[in-house]
Amino acid sequence: MNRLFDKSIVLACCIAAATGLAVDARLVAAFCLGVIATSLAELAQKERTSRTSEAASYAYIIAAVFVPPFVPFAPLALYDIARRVRRERVWVALGIGVAFVFALVADLRADALAARTLLLTAILSVAATLLSLRTAQLEREQQRMRRIRDELQERALALEARNRDLADRQDYEVELATLAERARIAREIHDSVGHQLTRASLQTEALRVVHADEPRVAADFADVKHTVDEALQLVRASVHALNDTAADLSVQLECIVEGACSDGGPQIEIEVLAEHAPANITNCFAAVLREALSNTIRHAHAKTITVRCMEHPSFYQLIVTDDGADATPASSSNVAEGMGLGSMRERVEALGGTFTAGPRAGAGGWRVFATVPKQQGDEAR
Template sequence: MRRSKELLLIRYIAIFILVFQLFVIGQNKSVLSVVSILLLIINNHLRMFYFKKDWTYILSLILEIIAIPLIQINFGGSIIFYLIGVSIDIFTLKNKNLKYIFAGFILGISTSKSFSSGIEESFIYFVLMSIFFMLLNYISKLYITKKEAQKLYDKLKVSEEKLIYANNELEGYLHSIEEVTLLKERNRISREIHDSVGHALSTAMIQLSAMEAIAAKEGSSIRPMANNLRNFINESFQDVKKAVRELKPDEYDNYQGLLRIQEVCKNFEKMSGIEVKSIISKGEWSLSSKQINHIYRITQEVLSNSLRHGKATLIKVIMNFTDDEFVISFNDNGIGTDEIKEIGVGLKSIRERTEEINGIVDMKSSKGKGFFIKVIVPKEVEV
């Protein structure tokens, strides 16, 4: 508000009229008067552009309110033009009580008989300053409303950006879940075909081989037929094996270990009654068996701690691959703590297991806001 273009213009017009009154109409040639006016202008500008702390700003206002009557009495000029700048600035104060105290002092100075030629002029000054104060109060409220609206707009903008980011993340996770689900289903179907059709065909071939051997002993004519049928089934069996290999996704191996961890989460949910949401994102590389085993045990420990110590009812488990790292995070809605003490076996075990696979563990918690654990595991370099 103090730097509003319109109010700055009013301030400069008042200073110009005051200078005109003193040095053109009043023919005042005193060096002290020039210095006094310059000091008022400098104090005004320092308050506008440099004094940001409340105590320096208020001190500047007090000094100016004290100096104005002394300068007016000694060098002349209309008191109302002296008070324009300081009047604008008092309405930028956050403290309402202080604002109205200063306004009362200024109104008292402007209507004092010492600074006017009579009662009529004092009344005119009173009316003008009252109207000016009402306008300033209205502008101040508008400015505060505008500022609050801007803050609200900024918050909404930040919230919108967060929502967009969260939506993009969710879409990525959804895509990953769909891919993992598809890989699981393809793997299940390939396994079913291998176990059922493959087993039936291999059994049939064994039976036909036995029939062929018996027919050979007895000199039966069905031997060539059994041989041809066995060869045909063998070809079909090879076709089934090829189809199973093609159907079984190579990428599934990257997820086998993580699906074990997801299975732990599901079993824990069934046994404890605590809701466990687990999400796996797509990865282009797989964890080693050592890494999987340690992460598996870490997951068990974290879930157990959330139940026993955190009293949680919801645990979120997110597994995410980057180019060089695998990140698994656990976030529960338990009671939390303001001080994490790794004195028990559980938390120590989590840190030790993470360090054994050259990982990094981060633990955060606060009272009433649950517990958060993030484990970062680097990709193993192939030798």
């Protein structure tokens, strides 16, 4: 848009400079060719067409050297030459400018054109060249500003993503600390209060036996024992409930994956789509994942490990796959392999689930697949 505005002004000044000249075929041709050349410069986008338009501008200046009616419209060509001038071609542009100056002097001496026309053309040529250089600098500054704006936007988006990651990480750390604290409280209650209540129950039962010949005293001790047993049952229920809430499936699996990641090791991708899994299922899947990752990292030589844990309407599912070249991890230690797979199978089948492990069908690598029914898992609690 800036170029079109500049060229409109330059063209109007060129027409004003040509005022007073005899309108003939050469002047009309000069006007038409000048407009066509400068329009081609705006339409040229590719490198090949750009070179063609640049050559047309040079040809117009050369024509102005030999044909005086081309002189008044030469500033249009000089404007286009100045916009495309490069350091490696600056001498060509200067040579064309010097030739045009000599053409103006020659036309002035030969009285080919009026002195007024030549003076206006000279002034307009300098103004058009400076205007073109100024507009080119303005366009470069605009491009630089757009580039800076894009870089700032990219940095802002990257910072937002990093802030989200940090916030998620902070939430994860808080959740992990909360779960660890719940587990610690559950252990403390179980080890201190639970043992003390068990001891009080045994002591009360012993006193009831000692005073068996005193029915009233024995009945009082029986009531005390019943109260202590009820308190013990409530403490055990609270401890189990607190321990269950301390075992979060997503946090446990992500913690295991984070511990297994290393700089030179395989890339581990994890996706957990399960919520509020019972503690026994959480512990089972955690043990299975820990053993599967250990086998894969030690024996499979995999580059990528994928872990997916999903909650379905009637069961929980854990799938661990890798792209290792060796389809039978730990093939060199069959005993250890048997113990590892056997341990995973026992844990899953103890909850009424299904466990399979073996090479991936139709692809390289190893696959561990475990499912545990919800109802069986809940009853096992």
